[in-house]
Amino acid sequence: MTLPFLQFDRVSKNFNGNSANTLVSFEVQQGSFHGIVGENGAGKSTIMKILYGVHSPDSGTILLNGISTQFNNPNQAIRAGIGMVHQHFKLVPTLSVWENIILGHEPTSLFIPKTNLLATIQQLQNDFGFSLDLEEKVETLPVGQQQQVEILKLLFRKARILILDEPTAVLTPQESEVLLNRLLQLKKQQKTIILITHKLREILEFTDTVTIMRQGKVVATESTASLDEHKLATLMMGRDRQVPVTSQRSFEPQTAVLEVSSLSTKSRKGLQLRNLSLNVAAGEIVGIAGIEGQGQEELVQVLTQLKSFSGHIKMLGEDLLNFTAYQNRQRGFGVIPPDRQKNGLILPFTNEYNLILGHHWEKPFQGLGCLSFPHIRQFAQDQLKHFDVRPCHPDLSTATLSGGNQQKIIIAREASDRVRFLLACHPSRGVDIGAMEFFHEHFRKLRAEGAGILLISSDLDELRTLSDRILVIRNGAFIAEKAASNWTLPDLGLCMTGTES
């Protein structure tokens, strides 16, 4: 190996004060199959989007063939021979395959020389071993073939580097196999492949080199041959942080705050929950571990009554559906939603308005339907102070707060002292260590006071420090359950990624 083909040199990127990439450095050799692996939010996609010109880096440089390059938009990247297949395809469903392939790259002549183009594309198909019907409409193709159209599109633009962002997430196992073998084929024809994934098996079977990322940083870049599953999983999950498993209490069974039995959901497309059963007792924290998109979202929707289901759910001793979602909140159900900006906050509203959301009909916030501003202000000031929200202004728009402080507003509202069952989804996602520890302390306090907490998180350290029990969810079903102290990190990681169960 000679000069590195593609080199990232101390690239950093911040979004609204949350760092997505910190001093990322690694190299990719020409003609290699390079994997980038890491948990969700590890910064894999961000670093590739920086390369592709979607984001611009705050600092650091990217060297292509030894020359410092920075693209301002994807078009420039494509012209330099870099192509990316996004997780969500960018195809026009009502156009045919060949029209999609030339879209944005059409010849500038008055008429489109269709025969010539078809011949060129067919030549490409032959060279790289594709066999798509070019006249077919894209919407009629199965997902796997649509992905092939995306790849052909890049080859048509003479891409030398192909970046694929979680390409197998949308594919069946058979389609995944086809795709990955096709990528191997492309590698043999001197293309450089960069594969973003969190599936360990794909990395181990197909890549030459792999970069492991965690929390926006590169943990290691190694040749795949030197790694095994166990090693990869520990690198990915972070073995180096020895997490103290503190204040684990042997819990004595108390009254259940949540009883779920044989819960299933139906859906025409997407994931179904399959026969879930789960109990959360008062004074207990139950963790749910899993890769993103294995049914966690659906479970939250069921519990917040946004999705219909079959099976039985009792919350706080009564059937969930005996009350409206609003009434259940009054009865002591709190939810920390998975996406604070989308589900949890009305960003343009002021902090005090956000602090009463979902409790705005309660006394003393309103009387006779009129909002009682002095009471709201008083309450907001107390809460902001107690949860150390900065800046501590009740009438400041929540949109102006940093992510961590926005999360504090949600926790102040949802995990107040009178909450009896708390559903906490990714409570410390994107917040700094200080805030995280504060949240954890708060949750332990709630548990000591007899609240039951269901914790859904992708941060395994968080799960292990807080939970009494951990269940693993995969593909809409619970596949394992153990007391938190009986899980080791690699075990948990392997169980989640489905390489071992």
Added chain:
Amino acid sequence: MNTVNRIFIPMVLIGLITAGIIWACGENPAILAEAFSNTFFSPFGLGYTIYYATPLIFTGLSVALCFHAGLFNIGAEGQLLWGSIAIVAVSHHFSQLPVFLAIPLGIILAALAGALWGLIPGYLKAYRGSHEVVVTILLNFIATTWVGYLILYPLKNPNTQSAETEIISSTYFIPKFSNAFSWFGTELFRTTPANLSFFIALFCALLAHLILYRSALGYEWRAMGTNFTAARFAGIRTRTQTLCLFVISGAFAGLVGVNEVMGSEHKVIEGFSPGYGFSGIAVALVAENNPLGIIASAFLFGGLQTFARELEFLSDNISKDISIVLQAILLIFIACRPWLAKRLLKQRGESHD
């Protein structure tokens, strides 16, 4: 300096464009100045402006309220037709009621009829998932034909050839300004149709303002409109509120009938509304959906209407439909506001260099 420029420059431009149109119609642009002074500096012009602004306040509120919750009510036109015809119907059946019963009954029924017509898109949106824009637009056509039938057959005035209903019973009349203040010794806004339902409109705007910004209900609506998913997550019953909003919006639109039927014409003439329901969208847009702002923007649009009337009087070739052209020019300028502001800033920046 900058704010003066931001208002002054567009005003001058609008004036120049209008003058250009007048000139192109073969008239002397100087009549603009006369029409302007007649509109804004005479009791007659002001009276008409009040008369035109009243329905625009109602329809503007109707649109704005829904808009705060992220809903589009394009159906104010149909709702106001029902509100108007309801007054004639109630007067037809209860013509002998004393004034103190007749007037409240007329007002309530106008609101109720509009509310019922709003209930339909509200229900379809909330529980059937139909798109409210499509439904309300289509319901406008149904309302026009249905009310048209009522005007021409059951409630037709037998003594005239024109397409209009019978005159309502005089106990339902809402006094005009000129009569209401006559004991002051002045006939306020003499010979204009301005009437006391203007105060109902002001009251409604105030009420809407209080509901939106001071009540828990308005809080829910604004939450829905700003972040629908978060509102649902917080347990807000978005379906019930959607229904509720369309009913209230419909009621506001229905009240247009009070100004038109009880206040001035005392009958429903087919095609009486020059598109108040649609102008309401523009009124709400200009006021950025603020109920108190709607009063001001309704005056602006009402003034335009009067101005167009004046132009018609003063010229041979211009009809009062010029008001639609003026509205369009105004709206284009308002739509360009961010762009114009940027241009102005840029020019200032360059002059500094």
